[in-house]
Amino acid sequence: xxxxxxxxxxxxxxxxxxxxxxxxxxxxxxxxxxxxxxxxxxxxxxxxxxxxxxxxxxxxxxxxxxxxxxxxxxxxxxxxxxxxxxxxxxxxxxxxxxxxxxxxxxxxxxxxxxxxxxxxxxxxxxxxxxxxxxxxxxxxxxxxxxxxxxxxxxxxxxxxxxxxxxxxxxxxxxxxxxxxxxxxxxxxxxxxxxxxxxxxxxxxxxxxxxxxxxxxxxxxxxxxxxxxxxxxxxxxxxxxxxxxxxxxxxxxxxxxxxxxxxxxxxxxx
Amino acid sequence: xxxxxxxxxxxxxxxxxxxxxxxxxxxxxxxxxxxxxxxxxxxxxxxxxxxxxxxxxxxxxxxxxxxxxxxxxxxxxxxxxxxxxxxxxxxxxxxxxxxxxxxxxxxxxxxxxxxxxxxxxxxxxxxxxxxxxxxxxxxxxxxxxxxxxxxxxxxxxxxxxxxxxxxxxxxxxxxxxxxxxxxxxxxxxxxxxxxxxxxxxxxxxxxxxxxxxxxxxxxxxxxxx
Numbered sequence: 001x002x003x004x005x006x007x008x009x010x011x012x013x014x015x016x017x018x019x020x021x022x023x024x025x026x027x028x029x030x031x032x033x034x035x036x037x038x039x040x041x042x043x044x045x046x047x048x049x050x051x052x053x054x055x056x057x058x059x060x061x062x063x064x065x066x067x068x069x070x071x072x073x074x075x076x077x078x079x080x081x082x083x084x085x086x087x088x089x090x091x092x093x094x095x096x097x098x099x100x101x102x103x104x105x106x107x108x109x110x111x112x113x114x115x116x117x118x119x120x121x122x123x124x125x126x127x128x129x130x131x132x133x134x135x136x137x138x139x140x141x142x143x144x145x146x147x148x149x150x151x152x153x154x155x156x157x158x159x160x161x162x163x164x165x166x167x168x169x170x171x172x173x174x175x176x177x178x179x180x181x182x183x184x185x186x187x188x189x190x191x192x193x194x195x196x197x198x199x200x201x202x203x204x205x206x207x208x209x210x211x212x213x214x215x216x217x218x219x220x221x222x223x224x225x226x227x228x229x230x231x232x233x234x235x236x237x238x239x240x241x242x243x244x245x246x247x248x249x250x251x252x253x254x255x256x257x258x259x260x261x262x263x264x265x266x267x268x269x
Numbered sequence: 270x271x272x273x274x275x276x277x278x279x280x281x282x283x284x285x286x287x288x289x290x291x292x293x294x295x296x297x298x299x300x301x302x303x304x305x306x307x308x309x310x311x312x313x314x315x316x317x318x319x320x321x322x323x324x325x326x327x328x329x330x331x332x333x334x335x336x337x338x339x340x341x342x343x344x345x346x347x348x349x350x351x352x353x354x355x356x357x358x359x360x361x362x363x364x365x366x367x368x369x370x371x372x373x374x375x376x377x378x379x380x381x382x383x384x385x386x387x388x389x390x391x392x393x394x395x396x397x398x399x400x401x402x403x404x405x406x407x408x409x410x411x412x413x414x415x416x417x418x419x420x421x422x423x424x425x426x427x428x429x430x431x432x433x434x435x436x437x438x439x440x441x442x443x444x445x446x447x448x449x450x451x452x453x454x455x456x457x458x459x460x461x462x463x464x465x466x467x468x469x470x471x472x473x474x475x476x477x478x479x480x481x482x483x484x485x486x487x488x489x490x491x492x493x494x
Contacts, residue, residue: 008455009466015451016473023447026418027440033422034430
């Protein structure tokens with residue numbers, strides 16, 4: 001005869017198994033669901049990052065094109081008109097002028113020379129032909145020389161001459177970053193000395209700008225680049241994102257340092 | 270050797286708790302929602318140690334007073350403590366899903382306990398723990414765990430579940446309560462009709478308790494990272 005406790009024993013074992021399987025199924029459902037959600041999130045993040053990079057690239061490109069256009073107009077049109085004006089001014093015979101007019105003629109010539117010089121400077125600043133023709137290192141050296149001319153600031157450049165241009169658009173971005181940072185140092189940091197150096201290893205460029213003024217820390221940079229008057233810091237950050245590089249602001253005992261790392265496969269495609 | 274392993278298994282409810290205890294002691298700061306779990310580990314360790322000492326009193330040569338003749342009231346107490354602390358844990362998580370139900374359940378359970386032990390059962394019954402209490406407690410805690418998992422499925426949170434301490438607590442608790450529910454439900458009947466099977470099936474509950482303790486350790490380890 002069948003013992004009723006045997007049925008119960010069976011019932012208990014089945015009960016345990018069913019409950020256990022139920023909980024395990026729920027757990028697996030949660031884990032797979034969460035994994036799916038995370039995969040979706042990662043895909044969305046990647047897409048968002050791609051879109052952001054495309055937007056940044058478009059903005060940087062259009063800014064660069066606009067700079068080019070203005071530089072060309074200044075150089076070819078305004079510069080040509082000013083040069084023509086200078087020729088006309090030089091065409092005036094000084095012998096026929098009295099003392100007062102001679103002085104005015106002299107002053108006008110000086111001012112015209114000054115304007116021509118300034119327009120050429122602005123044009124070169126907006127679109128560096130040196131960068132195009134002689135490369136990044138020479139463009140940076142030239143820019144530093146020019147910007148510190150006639151000031152009390154001592155500037156030193158120690159750039160790695162092994163650097164080779166792989167993608168010209170990247171050079172423009174790196175040049176603009178250096179330009180913006182050096183301008184900021186001269187404008188706001190009250191530095192009396194700065195050094196721009198670079199090393200180039202395994203197709204990776206490391207630029208460092210050191211100065212003895214009052215600079216920014218990483219926290220201040222992160223904070224200020226979201227401000228409206230962000231000293232062009234947002235522009236710097238955008239170009240760094242575009243290069244897929246890194247920028248780091250640090251404070252040392254003797255001054256402030258800005259390190260820019262541009263990886264081997266930084267892409268402006 | 271066989272006796273050694275048998276003794277080791279008999280003491281499972283005590284030594285298994287030492288695993289999460291190590292991780293708790295390594296932690297300096299415990300987040301608020303894990304505090305009930307921390308208290309549970311300490312409380313369970315004391316209660317289980319007490320229960321096993323009563324059970325093994327003859328083997329250990331302990332002279333205990335008459336009212337400590339059975340450890341069943343300790344299992345009942347453990348059940349109440351576990352329900353109270355894990356209810357606190359699930360409420361402390363601050364999930365808005367079924368919040369009102371989760372708040373009402375402890376009061377319903379309290380009413381059930383009072384009515385059951387006034388009119389139907391003796392809390393200090395010598396022969397066996399209360400199947401009714403243990404099974405009800407297991408069912409309610411299972412409900413808490415399942416609603417937690419449903420919330421995780423519905424909620425659009427982008428997190429890695431394996432890195433969430435609360436997930437590990439709920440996982441361990443759900444496995445333990447799912448396995449133990451059927452055992453608790455039929456335990457009184459099994460003791461009366463098939464005591465040998467009742468004793469062996471308690472070992473299954475002990476294995477589930479070890480898994481539970483490992484999951485608790487993982488919860489405290491996740492937080493300590």
